[in-house]
Amino acid sequence: MDIVLLAKALVMGVVEGLTEFLPVSSTGHLVLAGDLLGFSDEKAKVFYIVIQTGAMLAVVWEYRVKFWGVGAGLASDRTAQRFALNLAVAFMPAAILGLAFSKVIKAHLFHPVPVALAFIVGALIILWVERSLRPTVRVERVDDLSWRDALKVGFAQAFALIPGTSRSGATIIGGMLFGLSRRAATEFSFFLAVPTLVAAGAYDFWKNRALFDAGDVGLFAVGSVTAFVSAFLCVRWLLRYVATHDFTPFAWYRIAFGLVVLLTAYTHLVDWSAD
Numbered sequence: 001m002d003i004v005l006l007a008k009a010l011v012m013g014v015v016e017g018l019t020e021f022l023p024v025s026s027t028g029h030l031v032l033a034g035d036l037l038g039f040s041d042e043k044a045k046v047f048y049i050v051i052q053t054g055a056m057l058a059v060v061w062e063y064r065v066k067f068w069g070v071g072a073g074l075a076s077d078r079t080a081q082r083f084a085l086n087l088a089v090a091f092m093p094a095a096i097l098g099l100a101f102s103k104v105i106k107a108h109l110f111h112p113v114p115v116a117l118a119f120i121v122g123a124l125i126i127l128w129v130e131r132s133l134r135p136t137v138r139v140e141r142v143d144d145l146s147w148r149d150a151l152k153v154g155f156a157q158a159f160a161l162i163p164g165t166s167r168s169g170a171t172i173i174g175g176m177l178f179g180l181s182r183r184a185a186t187e188f189s190f191f192l193a194v195p196t197l198v199a200a201g202a203y204d205f206w207k208n209r210a211l212f213d214a215g216d217v218g219l220f221a222v223g224s225v226t227a228f229v230s231a232f233l234c235v236r237w238l239l240r241y242v243a244t245h246d247f248t249p250f251a252w253y254r255i256a257f258g259l260v261v262l263l264t265a266y267t268h269l270v271d272w273s274a275d
Contacts, residue, residue, distance in 0.1 A: 006222050008039045013051055013223040017230025020055040020197075021190060021238055023126060023169030023250045024257075028115040031163055032261065035112050035272055043211045045110055047223060049204045054224030055231035056197040059190045062235050067194075079143055083191075089147050090154035090188075091195045097158050098200065109163050112272040113265050118164025119258035126251035129173050138179040142187045145180070152178045153188060157196065164258075167196065173247070182242050190235065 015033050019026040030048040034040040060067060073080030139145055156174025160167035168189050175185030264270040
């Protein structure tokens, strides 16, 4: 395996893990980082999606007691059954729309300039919810969600099919918009990542398996392990952060980041592949 390619996989894994659960778009950062590193071909686009599974495992490990309890109680515990139903309901909108439009999205939106625009639009929505709207909280805990609440969050997650929107941003801000507390929206976003990222990674890899061979195992291993480690640290930090802070700083970061990409594209300071 090419050592340079492994180094790129390591960098991309760190980028994925640090951004997957923050409202800043992991896919958007991966597209931009991959473009700068010269790692943006069709194989790389599949790699971006598959290593999200590594980040997802960080949530499984952090909430292993919760997941174990749900699995053990599915046959008889109403709370566990409602939790599993809510995940299934919330997962469906993105799954259906993703299957229908994945080719179009990859062909036209997996490029730096569309990603930068999505960064800015998403930031404005975060600022609107945090600064102007301030929705009333009616659901304090994840276990208090109804299936209707879960479905609404699921439709919010579907917007994250657009690279640069942010899956976690869409689900957290969407959840808050629909009446979830900041912590409940954040935790449900974590939990919803499990079926969403596993399904997306498995489906994309299987569909594009002809692009890979046994020599690519190291590439995926490095990317997935580094994504797991960095995501684990990020999840722990974010849970502490949401206890006393809002998401406004992430909105300003998104705007600044998006404007830098647009400016460098317009002035040709960076030769983005989308130009």
